[in-house]
Amino acid sequence: MSEKPTRKPKRPTFSSGPCAKYPSFDLQNLSSTPFGRSHRSEEGKKKLSLAIDKSKEILELPDDYLLGIVPASDTGAVEMALWNLLGPRPVDVIAFESFGHTWAQDIREELQLEELRVLSAEYGRLPDLSKVKFSSDVVFTWNGTTSGVCVPHGDWIPDNREGLTICDATSAVFAMDIAWDKIDVGTYSWQKVMGGEAAHGMLILSPRAVERVKSYTPEWPLPKIFRLFKNGSFNEALFAGSTINTPSLLCTQDYLESLKWAESIGGLKNLIKRSKNNLEQIEKFVDKRDWISFLAEKPEIRSHTSVCLQLDLKEDKIDKIVQLLAKEDVAYDISSYRAAPPGLRIWCGSTVESKDITILCSWLDWAYQKVR
Ligand SMILES: Cc1ncc(COP(=O)(O)O)c(C=O)c1O
Structure with a gap:
């Protein structure tokens, strides 16, 4: 049984839309909105x-x-x-x-x-x-x-x-x-x-x-x-x-x-790099485990924004993982799309920090052991 991790992602927002805000988001940043103007x-x-x-x-x-x-x-x-x-x-x-x-x-x-x-x-x-x-x-x-x-x-x-x-x-x-x-x-x-x-x-x-x-x-x-x-x-x-x-x-x-x-982070090339790097964290995790795999059949067509994963569990157990991680404030909204095969969908777009993905992966191990 894997230990319950102690660290949680700083931002548990892994939904595939609306997606995580950019890391320095603050309501104060919106103060120059021309409120009430045409x-x-x-x-x-x-x-x-x-x-x-x-x-x-x-x-x-x-x-x-x-x-x-x-x-x-x-x-x-x-x-x-x-x-x-x-x-x-x-x-x-x-x-x-x-x-x-x-x-x-x-x-x-x-x-x-x-x-x-x-x-x-x-x-x-x-x-x-x-x-x-x-x-x-x-x-x-x-x-x-x-x-x-x-x-x-x-x-x-x-x-x-x-x-x-x-x-x-x-x-x-x-x-x-x-x-x-x-x-x-x-x-x-x-x-x-x-x-x-x-x-x-x-x-x-x-x-x-x-x-x-x-x-x-x-x-x-x-x-x-x-x-x-x-x-x-x-x-x-x-x-x-x-x-x-x-x-x-x-x-x-x-x-x-x-x-x-x-x-501020260097434009498109660095936005792309951040997203690819997020997928890499998940790839490293998936490569070492036999109970989780990518829904995409080949790496060349694997998305590095909406990362869809399959687990060797029945749908109700996958739901339990999703609920458990949300309750722990580790990951919100990571169940697969309602019309897609049951699994997890983790948004890895440019606004997501790779450190948060790595921490989430450690919780996936824990949640899987707990519900299987
Ligand atoms: C590929 C794709 N097309 C269309 C939509 C619908 O987008 P919206 O809700 O912005 O209309 C989505 C939403 O997730 C999407 O992922």
């Missing part, structure tokens, strides 16, 4: 356009890409892309966990596009990416938050593709090296890797995606909240901080502060 005032606009500019800089987006703040979190951003852009070409959806299947279902049942192929794989696997047709528009998630599987790189996407690539990158941006030149539409939300407050989505458009918006009008009606065009033309102002509806300036300030922290 988001269309000079002050409000300045905050929103700064959030856009700083995100582009830290994400190292190509200069000719646009980024806008949109309603309804990552789901809002993905749906906006699907509803505004899809229709003129067949669509391939790559679905290897819950969210990919959701996008496929919406395209099939809501947009009712008939020329749709779904390339799917079981939890833990990726479909054969060589089968994707790039004469079609391609919809995929960069990192499957619910399966702990990610695409290994963007080399499978050709430079001379005819269709658009629409990538739900919410649990990958700021932690993974995204091949932006292979992505025409990218989406994410603030509460994931940067640990911001939830509410707003981010929509990234390549020049080819902008061209599609300008040259194509969908057959279906689009509610105002989803429209990428205004008075019949592309709504360029949306990508300079003129949001469609009212954003929270408090959430915006919090996001800005998280970006400030990202800059």
